[in-house]
Amino acid sequence: MKWIRKHTGASTVIAVFAALLILVLVSYQTFGESNILGRSAGRIVGIVQTPLAGVGRFIDARFSVYLNSGDIARENEQLKARVDELERELNEARLSGADLADLEKLSEALNYADLGNDYNLVTADVIGLDNSNGFNIFTINVGSQNGVSNDSVVIDSNGLIGRVMAVNESSAKVISIIDETNKVGFQVFRNLEWLGMLNGDGDGKLTGYMLDETAAVREGDRLITSEVGGFYPAGITIGKVTSVEWNHDSPLKTVRVEPAVYFKSIRKVTVLI
Amino acid sequence: MKTRYAILLFTVAFVIQASMLRYIAVYDVSPNILLCLVIMFAFLYDEPLGVVFGVVFGILWDTEFGLYIGISAVSHMSAALAVMKIKQYLNHELLLPALVSGLAGIILNNGVYWGLYKLTGIPHTFGYILRMQPVLIAYNLLFVMIFHLILRRGVIRHRKDRDYKGGFKEAKGFIMK
Numbered sequence: 270m271k272w273i274r275k276h277t278g279a280s281t282v283i284a285v286f287a288a289l290l291i292l293v294l295v296s297y298q299t300f301g302e303s304n305i306l307g308r309s310a311g312r313i314v315g316i317v318q319t320p321l322a323g324v325g326r327f328i329d330a331r332f333s334v335y336l337n338s339g340d341i342a343r344e345n346e347q348l349k350a351r352v353d354e355l356e357r358e359l360n361e362a363r364l365s366g367a368d369l370a371d372l373e374k375l376s377e378a379l380n381y382a383d384l385g386n387d388y389n390l391v392t393a394d395v396i397g398l399d400n401s402n403g404f405n406i407f408t409i410n411v412g413s414q415n416g417v418s419n420d421s422v423v424i425d426s427n428g429l430i431g432r433v434m435a436v437n438e439s440s441a442k443v444i445s446i447i448d449e450t451n452k453v454g455f456q457v458f459r460n461l462e463w464l465g466m467l468n469g470d471g472d473g474k475l476t477g478y479m480l481d482e483t484a485a486v487r488e489g490d491r492l493i494t495s496e497v498g499g500f501y502p503a504g505i506t507i508g509k510v511t512s513v514e515w516n517h518d519s520p521l522k523t524v525r526v527e528p529a530v531y532f533k534s535i536r537k538v539t540v541l542i
Numbered sequence: 543m544k545t546r547y548a549i550l551l552f553t554v555a556f557v558i559q560a561s562m563l564r565y566i567a568v569y570d571v572s573p574n575i576l577l578c579l580v581i582m583f584a585f586l587y588d589e590p591l592g593v594v595f596g597v598v599f600g601i602l603w604d605t606e607f608g609l610y611i612g613i614s615a616v617s618h619m620s621a622a623l624a625v626m627k628i629k630q631y632l633n634h635e636l637l638l639p640a641l642v643s644g645l646a647g648i649i650l651n652n653g654v655y656w657g658l659y660k661l662t663g664i665p666h667t668f669g670y671i672l673r674m675q676p677v678l679i680a681y682n683l684l685f686v687m688i689f690h691l692i693l694r695r696g697v698i699r700h701r702k703d704r705d706y707k708g709g710f711k712e713a714k715g716f717i718m719k
Binding site: 282285286289290292293296297396397398399400401402403404406407408434442444448449450468469470471472473533 | 559560561563564567570571572573574577593597601603604606607608609610611612613615616619623655656658662663664665666667669670671674678
């Protein structure tokens with residue numbers, strides 16, 4: 270006690286430090302879920318952020334053409350390549366009507382339903398995104414009053430983004446699949462019987478393994494979610510296989526996957542509720 | 543600086559950081575202006591404003607963008623305390639000491655932040671974390687420089703007065719409350 274009275278400054282610092290570490294531990298135990306204080310803070314921040322996010326989008330839309338001409342040229346090249354690829358895929362699809370019928374049968378066998386039939390879809394704007402740390406965690410302008418709850422699945426036009434990790438009345442915090450330690454079940458679009466599990470590789474991409482080591486998955490294969498793992502509904506695009514390797518330590522075929530979504534520039538998302 | 547202005551400044555920085563800074567990202571990295579403000583407040587002011595605002599806004603930041611709540615607060619606090627210690631040996635008016643303190647604060651902040659997150663078992667590799675650091679540090683230092691140029695004018699009066707003979711300690715009497 271004497272020491273504390275003599276060193277009030279140091280004692281305060283130690284006490285605050287200890288309190289913060291306890292807060293981190295509690296948050297770790299509840300996986301970042303907000304308490305009533307956090308939800309209130311999130312609600313206030315959400316109210317302020319929404320109009321400013323609109324201003325940001327306006328500025329971005331007006332000036333990004335001038336500021337990012339190099340990026341646009343690069344994106345143009347990528348889009349041209351993508352158009353070529355899609356044309357090839359379209360031709361292949363036309364030529365393999367029989368294969369398509371088989372796929373449809375498989376889809377039915379897997380209870381493969383249109384998301385719109387099983388879920389209500391809520392569109393949301395991204396109102397907060399922090400690019401100053403390595404995480405892809407962002408805030409959207411829909412919350413529990415729109416029917417969003419913890420673990421609601423979030424997608425965009427390109428594919429699977431992640432899930433809601435904390436929610437308040439008017440906004441929600443979303444964590445991407447690449448920041449997750451939770452596994453995502455997948456199936457290979459070319460053959461829906463080939464199943465596997467994926468998770469973030471810690472390097473901005475995804476890595477995983479095939480459940481069946483005889484599955485002839487190859488580079489370029491498109492992966493979609495499966496109901497294996499039970500977290501995400503089946504049929505949402507995850508990404509494309511960039512490499513396939515044998516893991517010599519276990520009898521598993523390892524795949525590396527480039528996510529279909531570019532997480533750093535997400536503007537609009539859809540929440541499945 | 544009056545506390546209410548400091549609160550306003552941090553609030554504006556918080557909202558801008560969350561909603562608009564991603565539009566000026568370089569290689570997908572945006573500056574952390576909240577951290578830059580924490581460091582500059584710790585560097586320029588004798589009161590522990592940097593520590594207090596670092597903790598409060600760190601918790602708020604984690605509520606919005608963190609995987610776990612409290613980690614940014616701990617890292618901000620560590621950075622602010624380190625800068626407060628370092629500044630005792632440096633001239634507050636000059637830019638170079640501000641940048642040196644800023645660099646130390648940024649590195650310590652990032653080290654504590656990622657160190658604590660690694661302890662929680664996040665999947666991110668050290669390679670991924672280190673790859674973004676050069677751009678992040680350079681971008682943050684740019685904002686440390688900007689904040690230093692803006693805020694130092696409000697801290698020490700008479701710094702351009704040729705007849706003023708005192709050192710910084712004597713000038714303390716002129717620190718604006």
